[in-house]
Amino acid sequence: MSNFWRNIKDFILSYSYNSGQYFLISFPKTGRTWLMYMINKMHNNEVLKNNFIINEHDNSEIILENGYRNNPLDLFNYSMRYKYRRAKVIFLVRDPRDVVVSHFHQITKRSENPFVFKSISSFVSDEIIGFNRIIYYYNLWFKNKNIPKDFLLVKYEDLILNGVYELKRISEFLCLDISIENIRSIYKASTANKMRDKELKGQLMNSNFFGNEKNYLKVRNASVGSYKEELSKSDIVYCNSKMRELNKYFNYFE
Numbered sequence: 621m622s623n624f625w626r627n628i629k630d631f632i633l634s635y636s637y638n639s640g641q642y643f644l645i646s647f648p649k650t651g652r653t654w655l656m657y658m659i660n661k662m663h664n665n666e667v668l669k670n671n672f673i674i675n676e677h678d679n680s681e682i683i684l685e686n687g688y689r690n691n692p693l694d695l696f697n698y699s700m701r702y703k704y705r706r707a708k709v710i711f712l713v714r715d716p717r718d719v720v721v722s723h724f725h726q727i728t729k730r731s732e733n734p735f736v737f738k739s740i741s742s743f744v745s746d747e748i749i750g751f752n753r754i755i756y757y758y759n760l761w762f763k764n765k766n767i768p769k770d771f772l773l774v775k776y777e778d779l780i781l782n783g784v785y786e787l788k789r790i791s792e793f794l795c796l797d798i799s800i801e802n803i804r805s806i807y808k809a810s811t812a813n814k815m816r817d818k819e820l821k822g823q824l825m826n827s828n829f830f831g832n833e834k835n836y837l838k839v840r841n842a843s844v845g846s847y848k849e850e851l852s853k854s855d856i857v858y859c860n861s862k863m864r865e866l867n868k869y870f871n872y873f874e
Contacts, residue, residue: 623698630703637674639706640769642794644675646712647757649722651776652677654810655712655790661806662791662798673710673794680757682749687733692748695757701764709768710790711761714776715872716754717847717859720744723754744855751859755866762867773870777844783807 644659646652656675678701682692724743727735737743744751765771772793778786787803851859860874 623700626698627700627702630698630700631705633703634706637707641707642673642710643704643707643768644673644710644712645678645704645761646675647680647714647719647723647754648677649719649726650712650714651779652712655774655779658787658806658810659790659794661810662787662803663794663796680753682753683727683731683733683735685731687731689733692753695753695760696748699760699763701761701767704764704768707768708770708772708793709765710772710774710793711765712774712776713758713870715844715847716751716758716863716866717851717856718776718843718845719754720751720859721847721850740850741852741855744851745858751862755862758870759865759867762869775870780844 644652644656652675656673659673679690679695679698681690683689720743721740724737724740727749728737728743735743743749746752765773770793772790774786774790784800784804784807787807788800791798791803847859848856863872863874866872
């Protein structure tokens with residue numbers, strides 16, 4: 621399908637939801653499960669203005685946990701996001717270097733038909749599904765951020781370091797009536813350890829079981845900068861060189 625016809629299709633798809641529909645969009649392994657868990661606690665079954673939140677990866681994923689493999693080139697073939705022109709989008713990002721490590725474990729361990737690589741280095745350097753994919757996706761959404769009716773950038777690192785403030789900002793974007801005390805309580809009850817414990821007990825929604833070992837869990841490190849311990853020096857040099865291509869809007873630097 622050409623870009624022209626894909627854009628027409630997406631334009632039509634934008635009428636499949638109500639005007640002002642909320643979307644939570646992210647590349648895989650940026651903390652979407654965690655954020656969605658806290659958002660659900662914040663609205664506590666209250667009907668959000670203009671319906672529930674649709675959360676998705678917008679063609680950035682390459683494999684699903686049921687083993688289905690997407691065409692990895694779709695992300696590069698379709699450059700516009702007219703599907704979201706009537707939507708209000710929360711775009712969640714995380715340092716691409718942390719993402720690529722977590723994504724590697726996701727696609728090689730958390731799937732019924734996992735990918736196999738000789739090493740994490742061979743995955744990182746793959747131009748289509750590796751580190752370059754994350755940089756491309758972030759830049760793609762920078763170029764498309766004015767297409768939705770409203771757009772909110774949320775950074776995983778801000779959720780870690782100043783989570784109560786970030787959740788307050790998100791609640792205002794979602795037009796939720798919730799006190800700062802309740803937000804603080806929700807954030808405190810949603811730490812990585814507590815989320816991981818829920819996963820191990822089978823209480824985490826939309827989480828399939830692939831093993832108890834840390835790298836097989838959906839809630840893995842849940843930290844900032846752990847790539848420094850998990851990537852080789854040459855991998856970090858490669859990633860840092862690619863980071864120069866990332867738009868400064870995201871405020872991530874080598």
